[in-house]
Amino acid sequence: MNNILINNVLDNIKLRHLGEQLQQARNKCGMTQAEAAKVINAARTTMVAIEKGERRVKATELIKLARAYGISVSNFVRVRPVIEPFKVRFQKAYRQNEVEKFQVESVIEQWEKFCQNYLELEEIMNAPLPQNYPREYEVSRMPIERTAEAIAVGERQRLGLGDGPIPLLRDTLEQSVGLRIFYLKMPSKYSEVYTYDEKLGGCMAINANHPEERRRWSLAHGYLHFLAHRRKSVVGLIEGQYKRMPESDRLAEAFSKYFLMPTSGLLKRFYDMCRENKNQKFTPTNLFILAHYYGVSCELLTYRLEEMELLPSGTA
Structure with missing residues (x-):
């Protein structure tokens, strides 16, 4: 993509939108504003102004920044929906392995891109994902088993599932509820990752390395977090990987058995x-x-x- 073409495209891009994209890309690769400013031979205040949308970035500067961030220039000049970076944290209850944690963080970045692509395609096709969301269930200070079964029964009734098996669980959660679900390869002890974003709604990544019955359990587990802990991001592990299982996960485990086996x-x-x-x-x-x-x-x-x-x- 030559400089003249980039200049023409930049003239039609909202400065604030491009600034947000540049800021997110810089944060993801771990660079400070001062370090990014050195890349384009400018003062840090210039970089601040670019990211705030107060100063238009030059074509040559964008090329240098894209190269430094390890991202194609086309990713910045293409008009795409801007979403907040997924802020998924690992709870203290997990037995953490730094190598596996890094692997899962890479999966989360990939998952975030898939969700953004999903949203972009919806906007291009003018076909937003229908959302059939229930109110968030109140679960604080409630008995786990009875609460889990009540939610499971309520959701089965709401979705018209009766009391039989749910053969196409992923399809049900995507099409009847409106969740964004992806199967991605993760280290074996991780089951699923869940997050919620105002633009995207509820999003789940399920460990593709697990057998089908485990993936179905993880889908149900993640669905409870959507139902009861909607705005709290969760990294789920298979049982036995916790120092002490949090109450939220104990509720999700109980819900899964009642939802899948009423x-x-x-x-x-x-x-x-x-x-x-x-x-x-x-x-x-x-x-x-x-x-x-x-x-x-x-x-x-x-x-x-x-x-x-x-x-x-x-x-x-």
Whole structure:
């Protein structure tokens, strides 16, 4: 892209919009305003004015800054929706590994770009993602199990899901609720990342390296955070990776089992299977069939049946 063409394009770009993009790009690569100013041989105050939209950036300056930030010039001159950078923090309850943390932060950056591209495509097509959001559920100082089941039952009723399995859970959350969901590869102990943005709405990234039943559980887990902790970003881990599981995650875990395996439907299906057997007992084969039916692991189904006192404690 030559300087004359860039100059022509820059004349038609809002200074404040371009300034915000330059500021976000600088922050992402960890440069200070003073360091960025040196790149274009200018004073720091000049860089401040550019980022505030008070001074038009020159074509040669934009080329130098784009190169320093590791971003294509076209990313700045193309009119794109500006979104706030995802501020996803790791809770103290996590057993952190710096290498894996860096890997997940890279995933979050990629996820942010996908969400921005998604929004840009919607604007180009003039087809915004329909949002069917419920009010945020009040969960503070409420008993976890009863609250989780009440929310799960309420959401199933709201979405017209009845008390059976949800075979296309991702499609349901995208099309019937309006969440933005992406499957991205992450270190194995991370399950999902959730955040909320005023422009984008609820967004989730699910670990693509996990098996399907684990991904479905992570979708339900992230959905609870959207329902009950909407504006709080969350990095989810598989159970066993916490020093102490936060209450918000314990609620999400409880919600997942009730949402994916509702009590009334599971109870009916369990007794139907028992009646079909000659000895009227639930068999290991029934367990595999029922786990597949609900799209969950045999282990999670066994724990659920134990809680419902349908299987002896310690079966899992």
